[in-house]
Amino acid sequence: MGKGWGLTLDSDPVTSNFFTNKSNSTTTVAGGSFLGLKQHHHHRDMFQFPVSLAGSRDNDRRGTSASSSPSDDTKIPIDEVDFFSDKKVRVVDDVKKESIEAPASDLDVNTGLLLLTAGSDQSTVDDGVSSDMEDKRAKNELAQLQDELKRMNAENQKLKDMLSHVSNNYSALHMHLVTLMQQQQQQPQRNRETQAIQESKPEEVTPLQILDLSRPSAAGAEAAETISHSSSEERTRSGTPPSNVEKRVNREESPESESWGQNCKVQKLSSGKPVDQSTEATMRKARVSVRARSEATMITDGCQWRKYGQKMAKGNPCPRAYYRCTMAVGCPVRKQVQRCADDRTILITTYEGNHNHPLPPAAMAMASTTAAAASMLLSGSMPSADGIMNPNLLARAILPCSSSMATISASAPFPTVTLDLTHSPNPLQFQRPAPPLTQFQVPFPGQPAPVSAPQLPQVFGQPLYNNNQSKFSGLQLSQETGSSQLGHQQQQHQALPQQPPTLADTVSAATAAITNDPNFTAALAAAISSIISGGTHPNSSNNNNNRQ
DNA sequence: CGGATTTGACCTGCGC
DNA sequence: GCGCAGGTCAAATCCG
Numbered sequence: 359m360g361k362g363w364g365l366t367l368d369s370d371p372v373t374s375n376f377f378t379n380k381s382n383s384t385t386t387v388a389g390g391s392f393l394g395l396k397q398h399h400h401h402r403d404m405f406q407f408p409v410s411l412a413g414s415r416d417n418d419r420r421g422t423s424a425s426s427s428p429s430d431d432t433k434i435p436i437d438e439v440d441f442f443s444d445k446k447v448r449v450v451d452d453v454k455k456e457s458i459e460a461p462a463s464d465l466d467v468n469t470g471l472l473l474l475t476a477g478s479d480q481s482t483v484d485d486g487v488s489s490d491m492e493d494k495r496a497k498n499e500l501a502q503l504q505d506e507l508k509r510m511n512a513e514n515q516k517l518k519d520m521l522s523h524v525s526n527n528y529s530a531l532h533m534h535l536v537t538l539m540q541q542q543q544q545q546p547q548r549n550r551e552t553q554a555i556q557e558s559k560p561e562e563v564t565p566l567q568i569l570d571l572s573r574p575s576a577a578g579a580e581a582a583e584t585i586s587h588s589s590s591e592e593r594t595r596s597g598t599p600p601s602n603v604e605k606r607v608n609r610e611e612s613p614e615s616e617s618w619g620q621n622c623k624v625q626k627l628s629s630g631k632p633v634d635q636s637t638e639a640t641m642r643k644a645r646v647s648v649r650a651r652s653e654a655t656m657i658t659d660g661c662q663w664r665k666y667g668q669k670m671a672k673g674n675p676c677p678r679a680y681y682r683c684t685m686a687v688g689c690p691v692r693k694q695v696q697r698c699a700d701d702r703t704i705l706i707t708t709y710e711g712n713h714n715h716p717l718p719p720a721a722m723a724m725a726s727t728t729a730a731a732a733s734m735l736l737s738g739s740m741p742s743a744d745g746i747m748n749p750n751l752l753a754r755a756i757l758p759c760s761s762s763m764a765t766i767s768a769s770a771p772f773p774t775v776t777l778d779l780t781h782s783p784n785p786l787q788f789q790r791p792a793p794p795l796t797q798f799q800v801p802f803p804g805q806p807a808p809v810s811a812p813q814l815p816q817v818f819g820q821p822l823y824n825n826n827q828s829k830f831s832g833l834q835l836s837q838e839t840g841s842s843q844l845g846h847q848q849q850q851h852q853a854l855p856q857q858p859p860t861l862a863d864t865v866s867a868a869t870a871a872i873t874n875d876p877n878f879t880a881a882l883a884a885a886i887s888s889i890i891s892g893g894t895h896p897n898s899s900n901n902n903n904n905r906q
Numbered sequence: 907c908g909g910a911t912t913t914g915a916c917c918t919g920c921g922c
Numbered sequence: 923g924c925g926c927a928g929g930t931c932a933a934a935t936c937c938g
Contacts, residue, residue, distance in 0.1 A: 665910075666931075667930060667931080672926085678928090680929070684910095
């Protein structure tokens with residue numbers, strides 16, 4: 359991914375370089391011909407380094423492989439060199455040696471031409487070959503060779519300097535980016551941290567009680583399941599239904615991960631690690647809301663849900679339904695479904711939590727999207743709620759082609775990413791070159807979810823609206839497909855290559871693309887920081903917090 | 907009969 | 923402290 363997403367995702371290769379740490383700063387030394395030397399196989403492609411910075415993924419990969427593992431080193435022994443590891447010195451030395459030694463071996467070629475020129479001059483003067491003339495020729499030859507050698511040395515020195523300069527620049531840039539990243543991540547965290555410390559009372563908490571949505575779901579899932587099981591056993595053992603007081607005690611002693619409200623309690627109970635605590639507190643409250651037109655009572659998103667409650671929400675005549683995921687025992691994912699009060703054809707689905715189980719392919723794309731959105735929202739690329747950054751900036755980063763469809767609210771009770779799929783796309787947005795669909799990887803069946811992305815349910819890819827002019831085009835990036843009436847979720851991944859991509863395909867592809875890169879949030883943060891440093895966004899004054 | 911849904915009670919956080 | 927609103931629980935009910 360990373361291509362076709364404009365500035366934001368162009369940072370992907372940069373991300374690969376800058377944020378996967380260490381050996382990414384590798385580059386390839388080359389340019390034998392450039393040096394005027396015989397081309398050695400291990401000195402190819404001079405200045406691949408800046409190319410790599412510019413975003414060639416292949417270059418990145420090759421550069422990384424050169425120093426990432428010993429085995430790789432054995433495969434590509436000298437071809438690629440890490441200038442920022444010890445090898446750098448070695449290679450530079452090689453170049454140096456090369457400049458001194460190699461010309462000797464190249465003399466035949468160059469000298470031949472030069473001698474021919476020199477000799478021809480003399481031969482026209484004197485046809486007789488005397489030993490003096492031979493000596494003179496030899497001296498001339500030697501002098502020219504020495505000049506050539508000096509020139510090459512100077513050239514190599516220049517190249518070395520250039521290389522060193524580029525290396526230094528890269529290092530500085532790298533450090534700067536890392537620093538920016540850390541600052542962005544730590545600043546809002548510290549604020550919350552301080553607040554959490556002040557509010558929380560020190561009580562014991564087990565690590566299992568801290569479920570970080572930003573982490574791969576496995577750990578949190580296991581934790582959630584463990585907690586859930588233990589609490590279930592406890593309830594079973596108790597036999598009789600607990601009284602209110604007992605129930606209360608039970609909740610406090612075994613804070614089931616399944617309860618949002620209880621989670622808030624866990625967050626207050628936990629005090630061992632302030633950072634984790636504060637992060638968790640925000641993480642758990644992060645939500646992804648999807649607005650879509652649907653006549654159904656609930657959109658099919660590939661997951662199995664069980665309704666566990668319904669309430670009348672204030673200010674909305676339509677009841678709000680509460681669902682929990684039943685695809686796995688103890689899955690903490692919840693969702694709320696409610697019709698919009700203003701337009702009852704709009705169904706608002708709000709997801710929270712991450713699945714602790716594998717998702718069906720149909721549910722992967724949206725899960726990835728919502729997870730990425732939530733992760734980004736909470737990872738530190740999300741500014742604190744004090745309005746340092748326009749949420750729309752982040753929304754644009756999520757969906758650069760649909761800024762009006764994705765809004766992020768940091769001031770809401772829960773940080774919420776809202777994907778509005780009900781609006782017609784801005785025509786101007788379609789003037790941007792649409793990313794080739796092939797760059798998106800729609801998850802295949804059995805393909806694990808992106809490791810870095812907590813999984814959340816998918817809502818795309820189901821019949822949302824019985825209308826060819828599906829309003830679902832809000833997220834469409836490339837074109838409106840008249841024949842793109844959404845089919846069943848299983849069909850969305852079976853689009854024939856020669857057919858125009860369906861909306862579901864496009865959406866799924868886009869959503870998958872968003873999260874294919876484990877470092878998406880980091881890349882996003884970097885992009886944002888660059889945007890900030892480069893000036894304010896044209897719409898930055900339009901602080902459109904989307905509160906529900 | 908087992909699983910899903912309904913629905914009233916209960917809990918919790920927040921604002922006044 | 924009280925009331926309100928959001929969220930959850932669990933017994934009752936429904937349904938295949």
